[in-house]
Amino acid sequence: MFPSRKNVTVADVAALAGVSAGTVSKALNGRGELRQATRDKVLAAAxxxxxxxxxxxxxxxxxxxxxxxxxxxxSIGRFTIPLLTGAEDALGAGQMSMLLCESRGDPIREQHYLRVLLARRVDGIIVTGRSSDMRPSLGQGFPVPVVYALVQSDDERDLSILHDDENGAELAVRHLLATGRRRIAHITGPLRHVATQHRLAGTLSALSEAGVSMVGGAPLTGEWSEAWGREAALRLVRSGEQFDGVFGASDQIARGVTDGLRESGIDVPRQVGVVGVDNWDVIVEASRPPLTTVDLQLSELGHIAATRLLSAIEGVDIGSGIERVPCRLVVRQSTATD
Amino acid sequence: MFPSRKNVTVADVAALAGVSAGTVSKALNGRGELRQATRDKVLAAAxxxxxxxxxxxxxxxxxxxxxxxxxxxxSIGRFTIPLLTGAEDALGAGQMSMLLCESRGDPIREQHYLRVLLARRVDGIIVTGRSSDMRPSLGQGFPVPVVYALVQSDDERDLSILHDDENGAELAVRHLLATGRRRIAHITGPLRHVATQHRLAGTLSALSEAGVSMVGGAPLTGEWSEAWGREAALRLVRSGEQFDGVFGASDQIARGVTDGLRESGIDVPRQVGVVGVDNWDVIVEASRPPLTTVDLQLSELGHIAATRLLSAIEGVDIGSGIERVPCRLVVRQSTATD
DNA sequence: CTGATTTGCGGAAACGTTTCCGAAACTGTA
DNA sequence: TACAGTTTCGGAAACGTTTCCGCAAATCAG
Structure with missing residues (x-):
């Protein structure tokens, strides 16, 4: 299948075809003025x-x-994988390969990798990582273009491709409203995270659109864990406050909510609808019932980042600042109506 | 930090230092006979x-x-990530970089990527993927060494680095026995999977070591899902059979088991101990109680694969066949004893 | 001070490809 | 047959580095 003889060179092909090395190159790349017969001869030899x-x-x-x-x-994780896949799709079409460097948050390693990438004369660089907040820019004046994906550079002159958390929250809350719920609670992660703030903003905007207010007047903030989702659900129930919808700011939280509600004797989705964020298969499908959730379209995000990078490599000005990719709602049983 | 002037060449350094290109090379690489003064001059210029x-x-x-x-x-997934991390550790020490190709099970794509890798003259190739069963060998007679990690090549002349499922199951069951349980059930995935068979073999071997037999005489086989774990637990309970330990062949199954038992009013770990496989953080930590589980040491596996590959690249004969990496038991509350 | 030996460095070739320029061969016309 | 114009291909240079060979200068012994 793949010949074992190593390092067949253009000179070998030239010798076999009885032409010169330059001619081989032209024949194989379809350049230059060549007789069809010569071209065929070279192709055959190659x-x-x-x-x-x-x-x-x-x-x-x-x-x-x-x-x-x-x-x-x-480190590469659940968020970066779909991103890589999307990027590879876009790059593969351009016949490009990906050189993977995982700096694990260590600035020293990062500098080292950066040096290696430049020494290898990569055509461009995609910077990614955990999606929390901002990260320091690599700096300006690189010999190759740089695009940030999923992470935001703290320098506005860089281009960052990000998912749109506010949009995602709006989709989630509008869906709860559209399925007839009016008393909606928001259970979320630590307020210091940018994602938390964006999702809160989207929630508030969708609620005010519909002229209703958030149950409890404020979100319940805690950790990004199932345990917190369960506890928050129990708190809600015990508070005596009426509610018929919960927007959990992650699938883990939302799954915890469904567990907490079920164990409190509350039926999801008949009494309360629940929506999560991430579309993380293993959580979403194992949840009882399966979760309606917001897909962050990370693969699309990777695709766009790679496409922008390709443009920049071609010399096109791709601008700077932030480009936000809209989310997509995936409806499952946790918000079903009969 | 990183100079923007592109493409500084050895000739530029030579010009600045007032020496020849060859001398620059020797100075920077510590080769050849050079005066210390010259060496310093070149270093400074560089x-x-x-x-x-x-x-x-x-x-x-x-x-x-x-x-x-x-x-x-x-596609890159939860199994391949720690493997990549481990491989990068080993390669990074050797100053090597990883070129990532994801063929998604498509043989055409795979051939394409293989061609690209060879055209780029990689020093070696690591083949990996989902750990189920065997995969066709890339073939012999490659110009560069190939190591299979996590997946097994169907050609014995290849070297495959695999985790040791049988060993993992033994660790799990021995631990259940060591914590005083004697009536142990095994809930697992589809029997056609090699992993299922190995884990069953390990379970049986550990049980017979202790002179006890498996509850029900045979494993309960189903899917690798929480839902199946729950259902199997309910079946066990309804069967009336006495049991005080369950070895679930994946963390998802084991977590389902804990849920099923809890909802049947059975206390884990006081009445029944539960052990899983994978040490998948999100499952293991969200489980109630957190799961004792078998870590497949995938990062170690990647490390070993990369190390072997490096040896092969250096010309060392690394042998062929299968090299199995032992597992590691991680004890948490699901098997705790007071 | 001369000749032999060592030290230090420059020059050129090589890796494998592509591109540019020019030369040879071929065609057609007078 | 001679000449101009085309077609087709070969040769050489170039990319940036390393290595090998050899030459010049410096060192040493007598």
Missing amino acids: AELGFQPNLLARGLLSGRTYLVGVLTTD | AELGFQPNLLARGLLSGRTYLVGVLTTD
Whole structure:
């Protein structure tokens, strides 16, 4: 299948075809003025030898490596995976490969990796990581373009592709409203997280659109865990406050809420509808009932980031600042109406 | 920090230092006979210009790229991530970078990626993916070494690094026995999976070591889901059979078991101890109580695979067949004894 | 002070590809 | 047959680095 003889070069092909090295190059790349017969002869020889052009040599000459570096600040995780997949889709079409560097939040490692990527003459760099808040910019004046995906650079001159948490919250709350619920609570993570604030803003905006107010007047803030979701649900029940909808700011919280409600004898979705965020399969499907949730479209996000990077590599000005990718609501049984 | 002037070459450094290109190379790489003064002069010039040797050019000449290709058959997932991290640890020490290719189970894509990796003249290839069963070998006679990690090649001439499911099951069951349980049930996934069979074998071996037999005489087989774990637990309870320990062949199953038992009024761990497999944080920690589980040591596995690959690249014979990495038991409350 | 030996460095070739320029061969016309 | 114009291809240079060989200068012994 793949010939074991190593390092077939353009000279070998040339020798077999009885032409010069330059001619081989032209024939294989469809450039230059060649007779069809010559072209065929070269193609045949190349096929016979299983010739694969050495991309190092090509890159050295052309100044393009068709490599992009992916620098992930945090360890690769559930958020970065779909992003990588989306990026690979976009890059694959451009025949580019991804060089993966995981700096694990260590600035020293990050500097090291950055140096390596530049030494390898990557065509561009995608910076990603855990989506919390901002991260320091790599700086300006790089020899190659840089795009931030999922993480936001603290320098406005950089381009950051982010998901739209506010939009996602609006989708969730509007859906609860559209399924006839009016008394909606919001259970969420630590307020210091930017995501928490955006989701709160979206929740409030969707509620005020409909002219209703949030149950309890404020969100219940805690951790991004099932345990907190359960506890918050129990608190809500014990508070005696009436409610028929809960927007949990993560799938883990929302699943905890469904557990807490069920164990309090409250039926989801008949008495209370629940919506989460993340569309994290293992949580969403194991939840009872399966969760309606907001998909952050991370794969799309990766796709866009890679596409922008490709444009920048081609010399197009891709601007700067923040580009937000809208979310998508995925409806399941936790908000079903009969 | 990183100079924006692009492409500082060895010639630029040579000009600034007032020496020749060859001398620069020798000075920077510590080779050749040079006066200390000259060496210092070159170092200073290189630092001033922010010189980074072009790894393409170096690779072209030396025949080594310090790149390894990572070919993952399945999409990157929860199993492959720790593996990648472990591999990167081992490779990073050798100053190598990872080229990531995700073929998503599509043989066409896989062939394509393989071709690209070879065209880029990677020093070696790690093949990984979802851990189920075997996968077809890439074939023999490659110009670079290949190591399979987490997936097993169907050709014995290849080297496959695998986790040891049988060992993991033994650890789990021995722990249940060591905490005083004698009537142990096994709830697991589809029997056709190799992992299922290995875990069953380990379970039986540990049980027979202790001279006890499996509750029900056979495992309960179903899916790798929480729902199945719950249902199986209910079946066990309804069967009237006495049991005080359950080994669930995945964390999802085990968590389902704890839910099923709790909802049947059975206390975990006081009446029944439960052990899972995977050490999947989000499942294990959200479980009530948190799960004792078997860690598959995937990061270690990746580390070993990369180390073997490095050896092979250095020309060392790394053998073939299967190398199994032992598991590690992580004890939490689901098997606690007062 | 001369000749032999060592030390230090420059020059050129090489890796494999692409591109540019020019030369040869071929075609057509007078 | 001679000449201009085209077509087709070969040769050489270039990308940036490393290595090898050899030459010049410096050192040493006598």
